[in-house]
Every structure is written in C-alpha cells, then in structure tokens.
Amino acid sequence: MRLPIRAGALALSMIFLLAGCASDPLAEQYRDGSSKNYISGDGTITEVAAEQRGEPVVFEGTTDAGLVVSNEDYAGDVLVVNFWYAACAPCRLEAPDLQELNAKYSGAGASFLGVNIYDQPDTALAFARKFDITYPSVIDADTGSVRLAFAGDVPPSAVPTTLVLDKKGRVAARFLGMIEAPSSLDTIIRELVAEEM
Secondary structure (H helix, E strand, O other): OHHHHHHHHHHHHHHHHHHHHOOOHHHHHHHOOOOOOOOOOOOOEEEOOHHHOOOOOOOEEEEOOOOEEEHHHHOOOEEEEEEEOOOOHHHHHHHHHHHHHHHHHOOOOEEEEEEEOOOOHHHHHHHHHHOOOOOOEEEOOOOOHHHHHOOOOOOOOOOOEEEEEOOOOOEEEEEEOOOOOHHHHHHHHHHHHHOOO
C-alpha cells in the first residue's frame, strides 16, 4: 500500500516542481498579444544629442531594501532608469534582458536603477528574486517623487519606460514601452560610457 502512496506523492511533487519552472503566464499572455487592462508605450526609442540634453535630473527615493538613493550616488556614471511594477507583463518580459546588461556593465561605467510605481517593498523584492534582479528599485508608489523628478520624460501611463542618463545626469535616451531589442540599449549605454564629460 505504501508504494502507490509514495509514487503518487512523487508525481504530485514533480508537477509542482515543473509548474515552478514554467514560463511566466502573465508575460506569455502579453507576448501572445493580449493586453488586457494594460497601457504600454509604442516601443519608440528617442536619442538626444549631447548639445540638446536638458538639465541634470535631481531625484531621491528609498529603495525596496530601505536605502535612500539619489542622483548623487550615480555621479559620473551612465544611469539606466527603468520604470516598472510587478504585474506589468512587458516589465516581466524585459527584466532578464535588463539584468543581463546590468551584469555586463557592473563596474564598467554604467549603473541600473528601477523605479517601482505601484508596489510596496515586499512585492518588489519578490519580483527581484523571481527574475534574479540584482540592482535596486526605488519604491515610488506612495510619494511619486521620482516620477515627478522625471516629469516630461516619462508618460504617466506608459510602463515600462526606460531612460538612459549620461554621466552628467541628463536624459540622453528614452525607450517608451518594452525594450524589444536589448542590443539597442547596449549600444546606447556603450556610446554614453565612451562620451567625454
């Protein structure tokens, strides 16, 4: 009698294990063309020539780990700022690509910072664990202060939006919507890292 019970328990545990390894259903739904209750950007990439960039962006916020970060922490580095939230399907799709570029440029003149516009720290940290994200995210749901600092560069309803700041902290590029070609972001980061201050 014990053998069938053990076999059943083993089969059940395998089902749960495989379910945990399955792809992200929300991301898959978005990939398949469903955008239920979701507004995304149109995928436009805008680059700004050095002489046309505005003033440096001044911001401060508290990360999902409870640390206060500001633009001063990234002085002299290129900074990639990604506006996201956990239930955003395209945010989930692009997360591995952003993390891969973060790892590539870590210690090489570029940093990454998320700005979570809806979630609380526990949800943001769970997302980071699920997608192996190692860069911090500012929790901006309650104050909106970081979004306000970037007003004019980030449409309020278009998430994800990714901005790339030059070494002086000025917006040099914007990806409106999911980053579908990570190589484009890679090229922009590389060029900005090579720019003279």
